[in-house]
Amino acid sequence: MLEIIETLLVLQNRDRTIVQGRAEIVGLGIERVSVNERSANAEAAQADAEQAAKELEVKKNALEMEAAGEQTKIITYSKQQLETKDNTQYRALVKQIDNCKKNISNFETDELMVLEEMDVNAETQKQTKADLDAANHDMATALSEIDERETNLQKQIGETETLRAETAAQIDEDTLSRYDRLLKKGRSNIVVGVEHGACGGCHMKLPTAEVANLKSSQEVNYCPNCTCVIYYTRDMNLAAEEA
Numbered sequence: 001m002l003e004i005i006e007t008l009l010v011l012q013n014r015d016r017t018i019v020q021g022r023a024e025i026v027g028l029g030i031e032r033v034s035v036n037e038r039s040a041n042a043e044a045a046q047a048d049a050e051q052a053a054k055e056l057e058v059k060k061n062a063l064e065m066e067a068a069g070e071q072t073k074i075i076t077y078s079k080q081q082l083e084t085k086d087n088t089q090y091r092a093l094v095k096q097i098d099n100c101k102k103n104i105s106n107f108e109t110d111e112l113m114v115l116e117e118m119d120v121n122a123e124t125q126k127q128t129k130a131d132l133d134a135a136n137h138d139m140a141t142a143l144s145e146i147d148e149r150e151t152n153l154q155k156q157i158g159e160t161e162t163l164r165a166e167t168a169a170q171i172d173e174d175t176l177s178r179y180d181r182l183l184k185k186g187r188s189n190i191v192v193g194v195e196h197g198a199c200g201g202c203h204m205k206l207p208t209a210e211v212a213n214l215k216s217s218q219e220v221n222y223c224p225n226c227t228c229v230i231y232y233t234r235d236m237n238l239a240a241e242e243a
């Protein structure tokens with residue numbers, strides 16, 4: 001294999017490491033978002049349960065006030081009963097007092113239901129608090145792990161970039177600029193072997209003369225279709241023998 005091809009293959013490997021490392025860093029960003037989301041969701045659930053507790057408390061107090069109001073009315077009507085000498089008025093007051101008692105009973109039933117809801121909600125609050133604590137605890141661990149992985153990746157990328165520059169310095173300007181053009185396009189298969197007479201990058205059949213020339217060629221050759229660097233492989237030899 002030509003020395004320049006070997007050097008280009010090393011360059012390609014380093015670039016793949018760098019590209020992969022950068023992709024992993026993007027992935028870590030996504031992981032961070034989902035870790036934060038779990039805590040945010042647990043926090044929202046806890047806030048909802050707290051809000052529900054407040055609302056139930058307000059409801060309970062309102063029912064108690066209503067019942068007390070009815071109680072006050074009963075006292076007033078009872079006094080009026082004692083004072084009146086009119087039978088019709090007396091009977092009307094009895095009816096009003098009965099109504100008040102019915103209302104009180106209804107308010108008390110409603111209050112019992114609210115108290116039951118408060119018990120259920122208190123359990124929910126306990127659960128949401130436990131969920132939030134767990135999510136926050138896990139979040140701290142997960143985030144510090146993600147940070148550590150990112151630091152390591154950045155270190156690895158930095159080191160590979162230094163090595164990459166050293167390798168690139170061994171390659172002539174023309175070859176390197178053709179390689180870099182494909183790298184910038186996002187290609188990861190830039191230096192490829194020829195397989196069964198076809199380019200290993202784009203898989204297009206190469207002209208027979210090109211394949212024949214490749215084995216003895218002392219210079220860098222490019223695929224006429226996808227412009228990547230092509231080089232001789234054993235596979236190409238076998239294909240030629242078969243033909």
Ligand SMILES: [Zn+2]
Pocket residue numbers: 199200201202203204223224225226227228
């Ligand atoms: Zn090609």
